[in-house]
Amino acid sequence: MTQDGDLDRLVRQRIRGLRVAKGWSLDDLASRCFLSPSTLSRIETGHRRIALDQLAPIARALGSTMDQLVDTATDEDVVIRPQRDVARGMTTWNLTRDGAPNGMSVAKLRLTVRSPFRPGDELPVHPGRDWFTVLSGTVRLHLGDRIILVKAGEAAEFSTMTPHAFGAESGPAEIIVILDRDGERAHARRSAQDIDT
Structure with missing residues (x-):
């Protein structure tokens, strides 16, 4: 996984989006994945690189998987044709x-x-x-x-x-x-x- 570019930005957006969708604060997520709220804040804002050993517990805490967080499948054709x-x-x-x-x-x-x-x-x-x-x-x-x-x-x-x-x-x-x-x-x-x- 690259730490910069589109994928990195996408992973950060997914982490924040899942956390907000659950109604959790940074403190709530931090207590579930055993990272500090400041570390999570820096991950979400792009001020800290996302390490694989951090990504796994974050994904688990959010009810997701690492694969889902880093999935780059594009849905370019979203139209359903009869x-x-x-x-x-x-x-x-x-x-x-x-x-x-x-x-x-x-x-x-x-x-x-x-x-x-x-x-x-x-x-x-x-x-x-x-x-x-x-x-x-x-x-x-x-x-x-x-x-x-x-x-x-x-x-x-x-x-x-x-x-x-x-x-x-x-x-x-x-x-x-x-x-x-x-x-x-x-x-x-x-x-x-x-x-x-």
Whole structure:
């Protein structure tokens, strides 16, 4: 880690920002990371170099990690662009990037077809759980042998080991969906197969 330049300034801003967000004074943070308030003040203002043996206890005290404090990943492209899946009647806005915490994936979907499957098609199953809330319209959830209508303002959560699919009931519907790691992989794999065919 360089002690000057943009990274150094960023680390100092993150330390101060996290401390202030917790409502802590320099004394509060100092007592938690076993450094003096004057040392922390000089670190935050750039009047003292940040040593690695100081950075670790500061990060721990702030509920962060050294990696998070020194992360230089740039988020140059912060715009979320929709991906259309005409075959399945969906437009998807991925709201999480690859490598999201705990393997969770969040997306907004606009559904325009009643069901992406034809009568007699086998509904997919995979390990995991799906959860969604309906923003507008009504969603037609095929869950095993049941068809459940989920209206705007309602939510559904289910085991994905039950054969399932969902579509729009009498007009477009928009949902926010949360998929665990297994669900995200299965849905991504299914989208890729649909595109290939």
